[in-house]
Amino acid sequence: MVGGAAILRRPIVLASLLLVVLSLLVGAGLLRDIDRSIYNAFQPLGSAFGDDLASAVTLLGRTDIAVGIAVLVTLFFAIRYRRVLSIASLAIFAVTPIVDLLKGAVGQHRPAAGSGHDLQLVPALLPKSAETLSYPSNHAALAAFLAVVIGHLAPRLRPAVWVIAIAVALSRLYLDKHWASDVIGGVLLGIIVGEAGWLVASILAERVRARDR
Numbered sequence: 001m002v003g004g005a006a007i008l009r010r011p012i013v014l015a016s017l018l019l020v021v022l023s024l025l026v027g028a029g030l031l032r033d034i035d036r037s038i039y040n041a042f043q044p045l046g047s048a049f050g051d052d053l054a055s056a057v058t059l060l061g062r063t064d065i066a067v068g069i070a071v072l073v074t075l076f077f078a079i080r081y082r083r084v085l086s087i088a089s090l091a092i093f094a095v096t097p098i099v100d101l102l103k104g105a106v107g108q109h110r111p112a113a114g115s116g117h118d119l120q121l122v123p124a125l126l127p128k129s130a131e132t133l134s135y136p137s138n139h140a141a142l143a144a145f146l147a148v149v150i151g152h153l154a155p156r157l158r159p160a161v162w163v164i165a166i167a168v169a170l171s172r173l174y175l176d177k178h179w180a181s182d183v184i185g186g187v188l189l190g191i192i193v194g195e196a197g198w199l200v201a202s203i204l205a206e207r208v209r210a211r212d213r
Contacts, residue, residue, distance in 0.1 A: 012195035019188040026135050026181050027106045035179035039111055042173050054171040061139030061168040063096055069146060077153050084205035088149050091197025095145055098189060099138045108135035111176050136185030137178045143168035144190025145197075152198050165190070
């Protein structure tokens with residue numbers, strides 16, 4: 001069984017505290033100048049190649065694709081390795097509803113560019129999160145969630161999946177979809193939900209092992 005001390009040592013605690021503080025700062029409008037400065041720094045980076053690359057990378061954080069990846073991860077690890085622990089991936093279904101709640105509560109709007117340079121390479125199969133509200137980024141949250149869970153299930157892949165998650169977060173800035181505070185909030189939320197899903201799966205796995213002894 002996972003004890004209280006073990007829970008307190010998990011990244012979920014620090015990420016939760018940071019998310020609360022960040023949400024309060026964003027809601028109070030105290031990060032607007034910083035967000036604007038970072039946004040302006042990304043503007044000279046635009047190019048045709050960059051648009052293609054960022055539009056492809058950002059797909060990995062889109063709801064339908066990220067959920068599809070999570071389901072495949074669950075099936076793969078359930079069949080080949082840890083049957084119970086693999087259900088941690090299914091916690092991804094909690095990410096977007098929480099994102100929408102925070103967007104409504106904080107009320108931060110997207111950069112004026114809105115649609116940015118996104119080339120819409122693949123039609124979306126699921127409805128998007130709020131179009132006008134931006135904090136936190138759903139793409140960044142989903143990508144970070146997958147990085148956390150896959151990193152737990154396959155530790156050797158952890159560096160690679162986190163590189164991908166960071167790339168997805170940066171693509172949202174490049175494509176003018178989000179402010180820096182949006183993607184940081186999204187990453188923190190993804191860590192929280194991913195670690196919570198892993199914690200629940202770990203408790204269930206321990207109970208199954210105890211029952212089978």
